Amino acid sequence: MTNPTAAMIVIGDEILSGRTRDANMFNLAGKLTIHGIDLLEVRVISDKSSEIIAAVNETRAKYDHVFTSGGIGPTHDDITADCIAAAFNVEIGIRDDAKNILATNYENGVDDLTPARLRMARIPDGAFLIDNVISKAPGFSMDNVHVMAGVPSVFNSMIDWLLPKLEKGAEMISSTIRVDLPESIIAEPLGVIANKFPHVSIGSYPFYEDNKHGANIVIRSTETILISNVETEIKSAFKLQ
Amino acid sequence: MTNPTAAMIVIGDEILSGRTRDANMFNLAGKLTIHGIDLLEVRVISDKSSEIIAAVNETRAKYDHVFTSGGIGPTHDDITADCIAAAFNVEIGIRDDAKNILATNYENGVDDLTPARLRMARIPDGAFLIDNVISKAPGFSMDNVHVMAGVPSVFNSMIDWLLPKLEKGAEMISSTIRVDLPESIIAEPLGVIANKFPHVSIGSYPFYEDNKHGANIVIRSTETILISNVETEIKSAFKLQ
Numbered sequence: 325m326t327n328p329t330a331a332m333i334v335i336g337d338e339i340l341s342g343r344t345r346d347a348n349m350f351n352l353a354g355k356l357t358i359h360g361i362d363l364l365e366v367r368v369i370s371d372k373s374s375e376i377i378a379a380v381n382e383t384r385a386k387y388d389h390v391f392t393s394g395g396i397g398p399t400h401d402d403i404t405a406d407c408i409a410a411a412f413n414v415e416i417g418i419r420d421d422a423k424n425i426l427a428t429n430y431e432n433g434v435d436d437l438t439p440a441r442l443r444m445a446r447i448p449d450g451a452f453l454i455d456n457v458i459s460k461a462p463g464f465s466m467d468n469v470h471v472m473a474g475v476p477s478v479f480n481s482m483i484d485w486l487l488p489k490l491e492k493g494a495e496m497i498s499s500t501i502r503v504d505l506p507e508s509i510i511a512e513p514l515g516v517i518a519n520k521f522p523h524v525s526i527g528s529y530p531f532y533e534d535n536k537h538g539a540n541i542v543i544r545s546t547e548t549i550l551i552s553n554v555e556t557e558i559k560s561a562f563k564l565q
Numbered sequence: 566m567t568n569p570t571a572a573m574i575v576i577g578d579e580i581l582s583g584r585t586r587d588a589n590m591f592n593l594a595g596k597l598t599i600h601g602i603d604l605l606e607v608r609v610i611s612d613k614s615s616e617i618i619a620a621v622n623e624t625r626a627k628y629d630h631v632f633t634s635g636g637i638g639p640t641h642d643d644i645t646a647d648c649i650a651a652a653f654n655v656e657i658g659i660r661d662d663a664k665n666i667l668a669t670n671y672e673n674g675v676d677d678l679t680p681a682r683l684r685m686a687r688i689p690d691g692a693f694l695i696d697n698v699i700s701k702a703p704g705f706s707m708d709n710v711h712v713m714a715g716v717p718s719v720f721n722s723m724i725d726w727l728l729p730k731l732e733k734g735a736e737m738i739s740s741t742i743r744v745d746l747p748e749s750i751i752a753e754p755l756g757v758i759a760n761k762f763p764h765v766s767i768g769s770y771p772f773y774e775d776n777k778h779g780a781n782i783v784i785r786s787t788e789t790i791l792i793s794n795v796e797t798e799i800k801s802a803f804k805l806q
Protein backbone atom coordinates (compact mmCIF):
# COMPACT_ATOMS: atom_id res chain seq x y z
CA MET A 325 0.00 0.00 0.00
CA THR A 326 1.28 3.45 -0.81
CA ASN A 327 0.17 6.55 1.05
CA PRO A 328 -1.87 9.34 -0.54
CA THR A 329 0.38 12.13 -1.82
CA ALA A 330 0.08 15.89 -1.44
CA ALA A 331 1.46 19.26 -2.42
CA MET A 332 1.04 22.57 -0.63
CA ILE A 333 0.80 25.98 -2.27
CA VAL A 334 1.59 28.96 -0.05
CA ILE A 335 0.18 32.10 -1.66
CA GLY A 336 1.70 35.30 -0.45
CA ASP A 337 4.09 38.06 -1.37
CA GLU A 338 4.83 38.63 2.31
CA ILE A 339 6.72 35.33 2.53
CA LEU A 340 8.70 35.92 -0.67
CA SER A 341 9.72 39.41 0.46
CA GLY A 342 11.08 38.05 3.74
CA ARG A 343 8.67 40.15 5.78
CA THR A 344 6.93 37.14 7.30
CA ARG A 345 8.32 33.76 8.18
CA ASP A 346 5.82 31.15 7.04
CA ALA A 347 4.38 28.95 9.78
CA ASN A 348 1.70 27.01 7.89
CA MET A 349 4.10 24.78 5.94
CA PHE A 350 5.77 23.46 9.06
CA ASN A 351 2.41 22.86 10.77
CA LEU A 352 0.81 21.15 7.79
CA ALA A 353 3.88 18.96 7.18
CA GLY A 354 3.80 17.57 10.71
CA LYS A 355 0.05 16.92 10.64
CA LEU A 356 0.17 15.18 7.25
CA THR A 357 2.98 12.88 8.41
CA ILE A 358 0.84 11.74 11.34
CA HIS A 359 -2.19 11.27 9.08
CA GLY A 360 -0.18 9.18 6.61
CA ILE A 361 -0.36 11.58 3.67
CA ASP A 362 3.03 12.11 2.02
CA LEU A 363 3.78 15.79 1.40
CA LEU A 364 6.03 15.70 -1.68
CA GLU A 365 6.26 19.34 -2.70
CA VAL A 366 5.62 22.85 -1.42
CA ARG A 367 5.50 25.94 -3.61
CA VAL A 368 5.54 29.49 -2.34
CA ILE A 369 4.21 31.79 -5.04
CA SER A 370 3.20 35.42 -5.37
CA ASP A 371 -0.32 36.89 -5.39
CA LYS A 372 -0.51 36.77 -9.21
CA SER A 373 -3.40 34.98 -10.86
CA SER A 374 -1.43 33.42 -13.71
CA GLU A 375 1.03 31.94 -11.20
CA ILE A 376 -1.69 30.66 -8.88
CA ILE A 377 -3.70 29.07 -11.70
CA ALA A 378 -0.63 27.38 -13.19
CA ALA A 379 0.58 26.03 -9.84
CA VAL A 380 -2.88 24.69 -8.94
CA ASN A 381 -3.36 22.96 -12.28
CA GLU A 382 0.10 21.45 -12.27
CA THR A 383 -0.06 20.09 -8.73
CA ARG A 384 -3.68 18.87 -8.73
CA ALA A 385 -2.89 16.65 -11.71
CA LYS A 386 0.24 15.28 -10.06
CA TYR A 387 -0.80 14.65 -6.43
CA ASP A 388 -3.80 13.18 -4.60
CA HIS A 389 -4.30 16.37 -2.57
CA VAL A 390 -3.34 20.03 -2.87
CA PHE A 391 -3.55 22.30 0.17
CA THR A 392 -3.40 26.07 -0.33
CA SER A 393 -2.93 28.80 2.26
CA GLY A 394 -3.65 32.50 1.87
CA GLY A 395 -5.65 34.91 -0.25
CA ILE A 396 -9.27 34.20 0.74
CA GLY A 397 -10.05 37.34 2.75
CA PRO A 398 -12.12 40.38 1.71
CA THR A 399 -9.41 42.71 0.38
CA HIS A 400 -8.35 43.53 -3.20
CA ASP A 401 -5.29 41.27 -2.95
CA ASP A 402 -7.37 38.21 -2.04
CA ILE A 403 -7.73 36.48 -5.39
CA THR A 404 -7.33 32.79 -4.55
CA ALA A 405 -11.02 31.78 -4.88
CA ASP A 406 -11.25 33.37 -8.32
CA CYS A 407 -8.05 31.66 -9.40
CA ILE A 408 -9.38 28.26 -8.28
CA ALA A 409 -12.56 28.83 -10.30
CA ALA A 410 -10.43 29.77 -13.30
CA ALA A 411 -8.17 26.73 -12.84
CA PHE A 412 -11.22 24.42 -12.84
CA ASN A 413 -13.00 26.46 -15.50
CA VAL A 414 -16.16 26.85 -13.39
CA GLU A 415 -18.27 29.85 -12.39
CA ILE A 416 -17.87 31.62 -9.05
CA GLY A 417 -20.46 33.63 -7.15
CA ILE A 418 -21.86 34.40 -3.73
CA ARG A 419 -23.30 31.20 -2.30
CA ASP A 420 -26.18 31.16 0.18
CA ASP A 421 -24.66 28.57 2.50
CA ALA A 422 -21.42 30.56 2.79
CA LYS A 423 -23.35 33.82 3.15
CA ASN A 424 -25.47 32.43 6.01
CA ILE A 425 -22.38 31.18 7.84
CA LEU A 426 -20.71 34.58 7.45
CA ALA A 427 -23.83 36.36 8.70
CA THR A 428 -23.61 34.57 12.06
CA ASN A 429 -20.44 36.58 12.68
CA TYR A 430 -22.25 39.94 12.76
CA GLU A 431 -24.78 41.54 15.09
CA ASN A 432 -27.43 42.23 12.46
CA GLY A 433 -26.79 39.06 10.47
CA VAL A 434 -27.08 39.35 6.67
CA ASP A 435 -27.87 43.08 6.98
CA ASP A 436 -24.27 43.61 8.10
CA LEU A 437 -22.87 41.89 5.02
CA THR A 438 -21.19 44.72 3.15
CA PRO A 439 -19.87 44.09 -0.38
CA ALA A 440 -16.39 43.50 1.07
CA ARG A 441 -17.67 40.91 3.54
CA LEU A 442 -19.73 39.26 0.81
CA ARG A 443 -16.54 38.68 -1.16
CA MET A 444 -15.77 36.01 1.45
CA ALA A 445 -18.96 34.16 0.45
CA ARG A 446 -17.82 33.83 -3.18
CA ILE A 447 -17.25 30.11 -3.72
CA PRO A 448 -16.51 28.28 -6.99
CA ASP A 449 -19.42 26.18 -8.27
CA GLY A 450 -19.26 22.61 -7.01
CA ALA A 451 -16.96 23.27 -4.06
CA PHE A 452 -17.60 22.01 -0.51
CA LEU A 453 -17.17 24.39 2.41
CA ILE A 454 -14.46 23.98 5.06
CA ASP A 455 -15.45 25.10 8.57
CA ASN A 456 -13.72 28.06 10.19
CA VAL A 457 -14.36 28.00 13.93
CA ILE A 458 -12.13 31.04 14.51
CA SER A 459 -13.65 33.72 12.29
CA LYS A 460 -16.48 32.01 10.33
CA ALA A 461 -15.44 32.89 6.73
CA PRO A 462 -15.18 29.39 5.25
CA GLY A 463 -12.51 27.72 3.17
CA PHE A 464 -13.49 25.18 0.54
CA SER A 465 -12.50 21.96 -1.18
CA MET A 466 -12.79 21.93 -4.96
CA ASP A 467 -12.22 18.34 -6.05
CA ASN A 468 -8.79 17.51 -4.57
CA VAL A 469 -7.78 21.13 -3.89
CA HIS A 470 -8.33 22.35 -0.33
CA VAL A 471 -8.32 26.12 -0.02
CA MET A 472 -7.60 27.64 3.38
CA ALA A 473 -6.83 30.98 5.01
CA GLY A 474 -3.28 32.20 5.59
CA VAL A 475 -3.70 33.38 9.20
CA PRO A 476 -2.01 30.54 11.10
CA SER A 477 -4.72 30.08 13.77
CA VAL A 478 -7.41 29.88 11.09
CA PHE A 479 -5.30 27.68 8.81
CA ASN A 480 -4.68 25.23 11.65
CA SER A 481 -8.32 25.06 12.68
CA MET A 482 -9.36 24.38 9.06
CA ILE A 483 -6.76 21.60 8.74
CA ASP A 484 -7.93 20.06 12.01
CA TRP A 485 -11.49 20.02 10.68
CA LEU A 486 -10.53 18.71 7.24
CA LEU A 487 -7.92 16.02 7.90
CA PRO A 488 -10.16 13.51 9.72
CA LYS A 489 -12.35 13.53 6.59
CA LEU A 490 -9.49 12.49 4.29
CA GLU A 491 -8.36 8.90 3.83
CA LYS A 492 -5.54 7.99 6.17
CA GLY A 493 -2.34 6.35 5.02
CA ALA A 494 0.19 4.56 7.17
CA GLU A 495 1.81 6.93 9.62
CA MET A 496 5.42 7.59 8.74
CA ILE A 497 7.39 6.91 11.90
CA SER A 498 10.80 8.41 12.38
CA SER A 499 13.68 7.94 14.72
CA THR A 500 16.66 10.22 15.07
CA ILE A 501 20.14 9.14 16.16
CA ARG A 502 22.65 11.84 16.95
CA VAL A 503 26.22 11.00 15.97
CA ASP A 504 28.97 13.34 17.14
CA LEU A 505 31.24 12.67 14.19
CA PRO A 506 31.68 14.67 11.00
CA GLU A 507 29.54 13.48 8.08
CA SER A 508 32.69 12.64 6.14
CA ILE A 509 33.40 9.88 8.69
CA ILE A 510 29.80 8.73 8.87
CA ALA A 511 29.20 8.66 5.13
CA GLU A 512 30.66 5.31 4.07
CA PRO A 513 29.27 3.02 6.79
CA LEU A 514 25.93 4.82 6.52
CA GLY A 515 25.85 4.30 2.75
CA VAL A 516 26.35 0.56 3.28
CA ILE A 517 23.43 0.44 5.73
CA ALA A 518 21.22 2.50 3.40
CA ASN A 519 21.93 0.04 0.57
CA LYS A 520 20.98 -2.87 2.80
CA PHE A 521 17.57 -1.33 3.64
CA PRO A 522 16.24 0.06 0.34
CA HIS A 523 12.70 0.54 1.73
CA VAL A 524 13.79 2.67 4.66
CA SER A 525 14.52 6.36 4.19
CA ILE A 526 17.80 7.20 5.92
CA GLY A 527 18.78 10.85 5.91
CA SER A 528 21.84 12.51 7.35
CA TYR A 529 21.44 16.11 8.53
CA PRO A 530 24.72 17.70 9.52
CA PHE A 531 25.02 20.31 12.22
CA TYR A 532 27.82 22.50 13.47
CA GLU A 533 27.77 23.21 17.19
CA ASP A 534 30.45 24.49 19.60
CA ASN A 535 33.03 24.24 16.81
CA LYS A 536 32.27 20.56 16.28
CA HIS A 537 30.65 18.76 13.38
CA GLY A 538 28.00 16.13 13.90
CA ALA A 539 24.91 14.78 12.19
CA ASN A 540 21.40 13.73 13.03
CA ILE A 541 20.63 10.50 11.26
CA VAL A 542 16.90 10.25 10.61
CA ILE A 543 15.39 6.86 9.90
CA ARG A 544 11.88 6.90 8.41
CA SER A 545 9.51 4.06 7.62
CA THR A 546 5.94 2.99 8.26
CA GLU A 547 7.29 -0.25 9.83
CA THR A 548 8.67 -0.03 13.35
CA ILE A 549 10.57 -3.31 12.91
CA LEU A 550 12.57 -1.88 10.02
CA ILE A 551 13.35 1.25 12.02
CA SER A 552 14.66 -0.72 14.97
CA ASN A 553 16.78 -2.96 12.72
CA VAL A 554 18.39 0.10 11.14
CA GLU A 555 18.89 1.67 14.58
CA THR A 556 20.76 -1.44 15.70
CA GLU A 557 23.04 -1.35 12.66
CA ILE A 558 23.79 2.35 13.05
CA LYS A 559 24.54 2.07 16.76
CA SER A 560 26.86 -0.82 16.11
CA ALA A 561 28.64 0.94 13.21
CA PHE A 562 29.33 4.04 15.30
CA LYS A 563 29.83 2.27 18.63
CA LEU A 564 26.88 3.97 20.34
CA GLN A 565 25.14 2.06 23.10
CA MET B 566 14.20 49.31 -14.90
CA THR B 567 13.02 45.98 -13.59
CA ASN B 568 14.88 44.05 -10.93
CA PRO B 569 16.55 40.69 -11.57
CA THR B 570 14.25 37.80 -10.64
CA ALA B 571 14.94 34.64 -8.68
CA ALA B 572 13.59 31.32 -7.49
CA MET B 573 14.78 29.21 -4.58
CA ILE B 574 14.77 25.42 -4.45
CA VAL B 575 14.92 23.88 -0.97
CA ILE B 576 16.01 20.26 -1.27
CA GLY B 577 15.18 18.13 1.71
CA ASP B 578 12.83 15.42 2.94
CA GLU B 579 13.28 16.71 6.50
CA ILE B 580 11.31 19.87 5.71
CA LEU B 581 8.50 18.00 3.91
CA SER B 582 8.14 15.54 6.78
CA GLY B 583 7.72 18.37 9.28
CA ARG B 584 10.77 17.27 11.23
CA THR B 585 12.67 20.50 10.59
CA ARG B 586 11.36 24.01 10.16
CA ASP B 587 13.21 25.57 7.25
CA ALA B 588 15.22 28.70 8.06
CA ASN B 589 17.03 29.32 4.77
CA MET B 590 14.00 30.56 2.84
CA PHE B 591 13.25 33.32 5.32
CA ASN B 592 16.91 34.38 5.44
CA LEU B 593 17.41 34.38 1.68
CA ALA B 594 14.13 36.25 1.08
CA GLY B 595 15.18 39.12 3.35
CA LYS B 596 18.67 39.38 1.86
CA LEU B 597 17.42 39.34 -1.74
CA THR B 598 14.91 42.11 -0.99
CA ILE B 599 17.73 44.33 0.28
CA HIS B 600 19.89 43.44 -2.74
CA GLY B 601 17.08 44.29 -5.17
CA ILE B 602 16.56 40.79 -6.55
CA ASP B 603 12.87 39.83 -6.65
CA LEU B 604 12.27 36.35 -5.23
CA LEU B 605 9.20 35.17 -7.15
CA GLU B 606 8.95 31.50 -6.24
CA VAL B 607 10.21 28.95 -3.72
CA ARG B 608 9.90 25.20 -4.14
CA VAL B 609 10.51 22.67 -1.43
CA ILE B 610 11.14 19.28 -3.00
CA SER B 611 12.28 15.84 -1.89
CA ASP B 612 15.72 14.25 -2.28
CA LYS B 613 14.74 12.55 -5.56
CA SER B 614 16.86 13.14 -8.63
CA SER B 615 14.01 13.32 -11.14
CA GLU B 616 12.31 16.00 -9.02
CA ILE B 617 15.50 18.00 -8.51
CA ILE B 618 16.45 17.93 -12.19
CA ALA B 619 12.94 18.96 -13.29
CA ALA B 620 12.70 21.81 -10.77
CA VAL B 621 16.16 23.15 -11.68
CA ASN B 622 15.47 23.07 -15.42
CA GLU B 623 12.08 24.69 -15.08
CA THR B 624 13.19 27.52 -12.81
CA ARG B 625 16.53 28.31 -14.47
CA ALA B 626 14.71 28.95 -17.75
CA LYS B 627 12.14 31.16 -16.08
CA TYR B 628 14.16 33.33 -13.66
CA ASP B 629 17.46 35.24 -13.73
CA HIS B 630 18.78 33.34 -10.70
CA VAL B 631 18.07 30.05 -8.96
CA PHE B 632 19.36 29.45 -5.42
CA THR B 633 19.35 25.92 -4.05
CA SER B 634 19.88 24.76 -0.49
CA GLY B 635 20.74 21.26 0.68
CA GLY B 636 22.18 17.99 -0.52
CA ILE B 637 25.86 18.79 -1.12
CA GLY B 638 27.45 16.89 1.79
CA PRO B 639 29.35 13.57 1.72
CA THR B 640 26.55 11.10 2.51
CA HIS B 641 24.54 8.78 0.24
CA ASP B 642 21.52 11.12 0.30
CA ASP B 643 23.53 14.10 -1.00
CA ILE B 644 22.73 14.04 -4.70
CA THR B 645 22.33 17.71 -5.60
CA ALA B 646 25.67 18.17 -7.44
CA ASP B 647 24.97 15.12 -9.64
CA CYS B 648 21.47 16.40 -10.37
CA ILE B 649 22.81 19.80 -11.43
CA ALA B 650 25.29 18.12 -13.79
CA ALA B 651 22.43 16.03 -15.22
CA ALA B 652 20.19 19.11 -15.57
CA PHE B 653 22.90 20.91 -17.56
CA ASN B 654 23.98 17.74 -19.36
CA VAL B 655 27.64 18.15 -18.37
CA GLU B 656 30.17 15.80 -16.77
CA ILE B 657 30.91 15.82 -13.06
CA GLY B 658 34.09 14.75 -11.31
CA ILE B 659 36.52 15.53 -8.52
CA ARG B 660 38.05 18.91 -9.25
CA ASP B 661 41.53 19.89 -8.08
CA ASP B 662 40.60 23.37 -6.89
CA ALA B 663 37.76 22.02 -4.77
CA LYS B 664 39.96 19.16 -3.53
CA ASN B 665 42.71 21.56 -2.43
CA ILE B 666 40.24 23.76 -0.56
CA LEU B 667 38.79 20.71 1.19
CA ALA B 668 42.27 19.48 2.12
CA THR B 669 42.92 22.64 4.16
CA ASN B 670 40.24 21.40 6.57
CA TYR B 671 42.26 18.34 7.65
CA GLU B 672 45.46 17.83 9.60
CA ASN B 673 47.26 15.82 6.92
CA GLY B 674 45.80 17.70 3.96
CA VAL B 675 45.01 15.63 0.87
CA ASP B 676 46.14 12.44 2.64
CA ASP B 677 43.08 12.79 4.90
CA LEU B 678 40.68 12.95 1.97
CA THR B 679 38.73 9.71 2.23
CA PRO B 680 36.38 8.73 -0.61
CA ALA B 681 33.46 10.18 1.37
CA ARG B 682 35.20 13.52 1.82
CA LEU B 683 36.23 13.54 -1.83
CA ARG B 684 32.56 13.38 -2.79
CA MET B 685 32.40 17.01 -1.64
CA ALA B 686 34.99 17.94 -4.29
CA ARG B 687 32.79 16.62 -7.10
CA ILE B 688 31.82 19.70 -9.12
CA PRO B 689 29.99 19.84 -12.47
CA ASP B 690 32.20 20.86 -15.41
CA GLY B 691 32.17 24.61 -15.98
CA ALA B 692 30.92 25.58 -12.53
CA PHE B 693 32.49 28.32 -10.36
CA LEU B 694 33.14 27.61 -6.69
CA ILE B 695 31.33 29.41 -3.87
CA ASP B 696 33.39 29.98 -0.72
CA ASN B 697 32.48 28.26 2.53
CA VAL B 698 34.20 30.03 5.41
CA ILE B 699 32.48 27.79 7.99
CA SER B 700 33.45 24.28 6.94
CA LYS B 701 35.43 24.64 3.66
CA ALA B 702 33.44 22.27 1.40
CA PRO B 703 32.48 24.68 -1.41
CA GLY B 704 29.19 25.38 -3.10
CA PHE B 705 29.15 26.32 -6.78
CA SER B 706 27.44 28.43 -9.42
CA MET B 707 26.58 26.69 -12.66
CA ASP B 708 25.43 29.37 -15.07
CA ASN B 709 22.55 31.07 -13.19
CA VAL B 710 22.07 28.26 -10.64
CA HIS B 711 23.75 28.81 -7.27
CA VAL B 712 24.14 25.63 -5.25
CA MET B 713 24.58 25.93 -1.49
CA ALA B 714 24.58 23.82 1.65
CA GLY B 715 21.48 23.29 3.77
CA VAL B 716 23.05 23.89 7.20
CA PRO B 717 21.79 27.42 7.95
CA SER B 718 25.12 28.86 9.16
CA VAL B 719 26.88 27.59 6.01
CA PHE B 720 24.02 28.63 3.73
CA ASN B 721 24.10 32.15 5.14
CA SER B 722 27.84 32.50 4.80
CA MET B 723 27.70 31.33 1.19
CA ILE B 724 24.92 33.83 0.40
CA ASP B 725 26.91 36.62 2.04
CA TRP B 726 29.89 35.75 -0.16
CA LEU B 727 27.85 35.37 -3.33
CA LEU B 728 25.36 38.26 -3.26
CA PRO B 729 27.85 41.15 -3.58
CA LYS B 730 28.98 39.50 -6.82
CA LEU B 731 25.50 39.57 -8.37
CA GLU B 732 24.03 42.61 -10.09
CA LYS B 733 21.97 44.74 -7.70
CA GLY B 734 18.45 45.90 -8.45
CA ALA B 735 16.55 48.67 -6.74
CA GLU B 736 15.92 47.85 -3.11
CA MET B 737 12.27 47.12 -2.45
CA ILE B 738 11.31 49.34 0.46
CA SER B 739 8.33 48.50 2.58
CA SER B 740 6.27 50.23 5.19
CA THR B 741 3.69 48.60 7.44
CA ILE B 742 0.64 50.32 8.91
CA ARG B 743 -1.31 48.49 11.57
CA VAL B 744 -5.05 49.04 11.43
CA ASP B 745 -7.14 47.74 14.31
CA LEU B 746 -10.23 47.12 12.24
CA PRO B 747 -11.45 43.91 10.65
CA GLU B 748 -10.39 43.43 7.02
CA SER B 749 -14.04 43.51 5.95
CA ILE B 750 -14.18 47.18 7.01
CA ILE B 751 -10.76 48.01 5.55
CA ALA B 752 -11.33 46.29 2.22
CA GLU B 753 -13.30 48.86 0.21
CA PRO B 754 -11.34 52.04 0.98
CA LEU B 755 -8.10 50.08 0.59
CA GLY B 756 -9.19 48.77 -2.81
CA VAL B 757 -9.80 52.36 -3.96
CA ILE B 758 -6.30 53.38 -2.84
CA ALA B 759 -4.73 50.31 -4.48
CA ASN B 760 -6.44 51.20 -7.78
CA LYS B 761 -5.10 54.75 -7.56
CA PHE B 762 -1.48 53.52 -7.17
CA PRO B 763 -1.09 50.67 -9.68
CA HIS B 764 2.72 50.64 -9.35
CA VAL B 765 2.73 50.21 -5.60
CA SER B 766 2.17 46.79 -4.06
CA ILE B 767 -0.35 47.10 -1.24
CA GLY B 768 -1.02 43.94 0.74
CA SER B 769 -3.36 43.38 3.64
CA TYR B 770 -2.36 40.73 6.17
CA PRO B 771 -5.05 40.04 8.73
CA PHE B 772 -4.33 39.01 12.28
CA TYR B 773 -6.44 37.87 15.19
CA GLU B 774 -5.21 38.96 18.59
CA ASP B 775 -6.95 39.16 22.00
CA ASN B 776 -10.26 38.25 20.33
CA LYS B 777 -9.98 41.20 17.95
CA HIS B 778 -9.43 41.33 14.21
CA GLY B 779 -6.97 43.69 12.62
CA ALA B 780 -4.65 43.86 9.64
CA ASN B 781 -1.15 44.92 8.80
CA ILE B 782 -1.19 46.88 5.59
CA VAL B 783 2.13 46.50 3.81
CA ILE B 784 3.10 49.07 1.19
CA ARG B 785 5.99 48.06 -1.09
CA SER B 786 7.79 50.02 -3.78
CA THR B 787 11.30 51.00 -4.83
CA GLU B 788 10.24 54.69 -4.62
CA THR B 789 10.01 56.24 -1.15
CA ILE B 790 7.83 59.08 -2.47
CA LEU B 791 5.15 56.63 -3.60
CA ILE B 792 5.25 54.85 -0.26
CA SER B 793 4.75 58.06 1.68
CA ASN B 794 1.87 59.13 -0.59
CA VAL B 795 0.10 55.83 0.00
CA GLU B 796 0.78 56.08 3.74
CA THR B 797 -0.91 59.50 3.80
CA GLU B 798 -3.99 58.18 2.00
CA ILE B 799 -4.30 55.14 4.26
CA LYS B 800 -3.93 57.16 7.44
CA SER B 801 -6.55 59.60 6.26
CA ALA B 802 -8.97 56.83 5.19
CA PHE B 803 -8.76 55.10 8.57
CA LYS B 804 -8.37 58.23 10.70
CA LEU B 805 -4.94 57.31 12.02
CA GLN B 806 -2.60 60.13 12.94
